[in-house]
Amino acid sequence: MEWDEYRDLIQSAGYRYNVPALFADADAFAAFCEDVLDPYDADEVDQVAGIDAIGFVPGAVLAWELDAGFVSVRKGGKLPIAEEHRISDSLVDYTGEEKTLELDTRMVDDGARTLLVDDWMETASQMTTALDLLERAGADVVGIAVLDVRGSAAPAGQPEASASGDAEENEVPLELDEEYGVHTIRPWHELGTPEREQ
Ligand SMILES: O=P(O)(O)OC[C@H]1O[C@H](OP(=O)(O)OP(=O)(O)O)[C@H](O)[C@@H]1O
Numbered sequence: 618m619e620w621d622e623y624r625d626l627i628q629s630a631g632y633r634y635n636v637p638a639l640f641a642d643a644d645a646f647a648a649f650c651e652d653v654l655d656p657y658d659a660d661e662v663d664q665v666a667g668i669d670a671i672g673f674v675p676g677a678v679l680a681w682e683l684d685a686g687f688v689s690v691r692k693g694g695k696l697p698i699a700e701e702h703r704i705s706d707s708l709v710d711y712t713g714e715e716k717t718l719e720l721d722t723r724m725v726d727d728g729a730r731t732l733l734v735d736d737w738m739e740t741a742s743q744m745t746t747a748l749d750l751l752e753r754a755g756a757d758v759v760g761i762a763v764l765d766v767r768g769s770a771a772p773a774g775q776p777e778a779s780a781s782g783d784a785e786e787n788e789v790p791l792e793l794d795e796e797y798g799v800h801t802i803r804p805w806h807e808l809g810t811p812e813r814e815q
Pocket residue numbers: 668669670671672709710711712735736737738739740741742743744
C-alpha cells in the first residue's frame with residue numbers, strides 16, 4: 618500500500634497520529650502486516666518486542682507470523698515484578714512530557730534476535746529507549762519496524778513542530794538508521810539485519 622493511503626488513514630483531529638484507525642480497516646491492516654513482514658523470514662527472528670500500548674497490536678501479529686515469542690516493553694508502573702528483574706529508563710517524547718519504559722529482563726533470551734515494533738515514531742524517543750532496554754537485557758536487535766512519520770506534515774490540528782522541539786530536533790538519530798536498518802522509506806522502513814562491526 619502506498620504511503621499516501623496510510624497517511625490518510627492515520628490522520629486525526631488531535632495532536633498525534635491515529636494509527637488504530639488503520640488497524641480497524643481489514644485491508645489496510647493486512648497490507649500493513651505484509652509490508653512490514655516482507656523482508657523477514659521466521660528463521661531470522663527469535664523474538665518480537667512491542668512498545669506499550671499500540672505497538673502491541675502489530676507486535677503480536679508479527680510474532681505470530683514469525684513463529685516468535687512476544688516481549689512487551691511496558692510503560693512505567695505496569696510491571697508487577699520484583700525490582701531485581703526490572704530495568705527502566707525515562708524519556709521525553711513527542712508530547713514534551715517525561716515518560717518511563719520498563720522491561721522484565723527475564724522475557725529476553727540472551728542473544729535473542731529481536732525485531733522491535735511500534736505503531737509510529739516521530740522523535741524516536743520511545744523507540745531508542747526500548748532499544749536500549751532490550752540490549753541491556755541481552756537482546757540482539759536485528760530490525761526496527763515502525764510507521765515512520767519523521768519529517769511528515771503534522772496531523773490536522775498539530776503544529777508542524779511537535780511539542781518536543783523544532784523540526785530539526787525531531788530528526789531521528791542517524792545511528793539508529795545506520796545500525797538497525799531503519800530507513801526513511803515510508804510508510805514502513807525496510808527491515809534488515811544490521812551490519813555490525815565484529
Ligand atoms: O517518536 P516518539 O516521540 O517517541 O513518539 C512515538 C511514540 O508515541 C506513541 O505512544 P504513546 O505513548 O503516545 O501512546 P500509546 O502507544 O499508548 O498510544 C507511539 O505509539 C510511539 O510509541
